[in-house]
Amino acid sequence: MSTTDLASGRTNQKQRTRRELLEATCRLVARGISPSLGEVSAEAKVSRATAYRYFPSMDTLLLESPLDEKTATPEAILAEVSMDERASAADRVVQVQRYLFDLVADNEPHFRLYLRSIM
Numbered sequence: 001m002s003t004t005d006l007a008s009g010r011t012n013q014k015q016r017t018r019r020e021l022l023e024a025t026c027r028l029v030a031r032g033i034s035p036s037l038g039e040v041s042a043e044a045k046v047s048r049a050t051a052y053r054y055f056p057s058m059d060t061l062l063l064e065s066p067l068d069e070k071t072a073t074p075e076a077i078l079a080e081v082s083m084d085e086r087a088s089a090a091d092r093v094v095q096v097q098r099y100l101f102d103l104v105a106d107n108e109p110h111f112r113l114y115l116r117s118i119m
Helices: 011-030 037-044 048-054 058-070 079-083 089-106 108-118
Strands: none
Touching (some): 079 089, 089 108
C-alpha cells in the first residue's frame, strides 16, 4: 500500500512513479531476480527514498506488483460494451463488476496475502 497521497499535488507524476515502480518489479521478477527495493528503484530510475515513500516494504511491493500486472485498464474492461451502441450505463457497471469478480476469484489467494499485509 502506497504511503504517498496520489490524489493531491502532482498527481500525474505520482501515478507515473508508482506505475514505474510496479512495472520495474515485474520486469526484475520476470528475469528471475528476487529484487531488493534498491534494485527496483534503480530499475525504475527513482531514488531509494522515493521508492520507500510509495512502498514501505519490499514485501508490499512484491505482493502488489503481480496483481497490478493482471489488472486491465478501464478501456480494456469496457471495450466490448463500448462497441455496442445500445449499451447503457447499467451495462457498463455490470461489465466492470463481472471483470472485478473474475479478477478476484482467479487470484483469491494472492489478494488475501496482499490484504493481510496491508492491514
